[in-house]
Amino acid sequence: MIIQRTRGRGVDIVLxxxxxxxxxxxxxxLAKGGRFLEIGKFDMFSNNPLEIFAFSRGISFHGVSLDKLFSAEPEGKEVLWNKITEGLKNGAIKPLCRKVFEKDEIEAAFRHMAAGKHIGKV
Incomplete structure (x- = not known):
């Protein structure tokens, strides 16, 4: 569907x-020259193979270990924090859609999720 919607081009970045x-x-x-940012760990730790042919389109693949931020130097954390804050202020970063249920609404929350029509986090 993405290839169809982009008229065969693909996207520049996949997170x-x-x-x-x-x-x-x-x-x-991915489009030619696209960048793939892998934030999951399952395939990396399972050593699952990639379709190497994709690299013939000049793409790059990057494993991003977000958990490394917790042990990063304070200067690195500050740079990241400033970039996130700036992105939120200028609209480049938008919070995820979410639906929050109260603790006494557990049944309604499960029904909502079971319907499978939600977008974002529940």
Whole structure:
């Protein structure tokens, strides 16, 4: 669908946390010279293979270990914090859609999720 919507071009960047065949499908969505940022760990720790042919389109693949931020030097954390704050202020970063249920609404929350029509975090 992404290839169709982009008229065969694909996208420049994929921020991925999907696994196995969905990871492979995400790679196929990249445009020539696109960048793939993998934030999931399952495929990396399972040593799952990549379809190497994708690299013939000049793409790059980057494993991003977000957990490394917790042990980063204070200067690095400050730079990242400033970039995130700036991105939120100028609208480049938008918070995820979310639906919050109260603790006495557990049944309603499960029904909402079971319907499978939600977008974002529940």
């Amino acid at each position: 991925n946390s999907l696994t196995e065949e969905k990871l492979q499908a995400s790679i196929r969505c």
